[in-house]
Amino acid sequence: MKSTLTFPNIRHEERNYTVKADIELTTEKGKDKRSWIDLQPIEEYEELHISFSIYHNGTLEYAGQCQDRVDEIAGSNKQLRFLLEMQEKYHLNGMCAGTKKQTDYLRNVPAELSYEKKLVALEKVGLAEDRGYKYGTGWLCKVIPQEDLDAILQFIRGKLFSELEQNEEDDVSYDEIFTCIENLDEDRKIELWNNWKYENGYDDYIHINDEDFFETFFKDAMEAVRAVSFGHYNYNDDYVVFNGYGNLDSFSFLSESNSPYSDEELADIIDDNKDVFGELLDEIREER
Secondary structure (H helix, E strand, C coil): CEEEEEEEEEEECCEEEEEEEEEEEEEEECCCCEECCCCCECCEEEEEEEEEEEEECCEEEEEECCHHHHHHHCCCCHHHHHHHHHHHHHECCCCECCCHHHHHHHCCCCCCCCHHHHHHHHHHCCCCEECCEECCCCCEECCCCHHHHHHHHHHHCCCCCHHHHHHHHCCCCHHHHHHHHHHCCHHHHHHHHHHHHHHCCCCCCCEECCHHHHHHHCCCHHHHHHHHHCCECCCCCCEEEECCCCCEEEECCCCCCCCCCCHHHHHHHHHHCHHHCHHHHHHHHHCC
């Protein structure tokens, strides 16, 4: 079973992030696999794979085993906290280099130590071999307890947090959301707007009007000239968007007619998609 979950609008240090989590739970045959607890053979087990990708304004900043960074920015997001906990416990649980005793002891030594130095550390306490198994000479299995396995399956199916989060979501009204949006600074409004638009494939993403924008979107000078000529573009404006005809409209304030943004539309988006704007809703609750 595989799933990719997206968590937009994760707020950390005045920046909005989008976190994507790739989760895969596979049924593996034992293939001479043994338990990391008692070294008994295991015929079949579930193996968990979790990796993350972190984006800011649509740009990938981290990918793979970047759980330390996810932990920094996750805040109180219950779903990310659950994933981080499950990853720490069970990621690649069929590839344990040591028994539980060996692994528990090695928690007291620096994780970056080489295999040889870990082996030396284990030798000092008589754990280089545990019941005939030498550390690092095979892959042992940490079987996921049924309770946690059920929780992971529920999470992948989207059921684990749905009831709790629904109760929390419903207590924030549209009027509270709209008032909050009105009081946000322009940069925060653009971040919320752009994250939603980017993740859902809309064209009215708001770009900074600078040289990088033209170098990114126009490889041919005449294309840029055409887009400027047939749009409503001013070189001195702060922002630029593609209009419905693929031409450029620019503006310096979100309230201008060339801007696709409106507080009303952003509030509608948040009110209709409370499940992906949990961080903002938490901020609203804290300000009450």
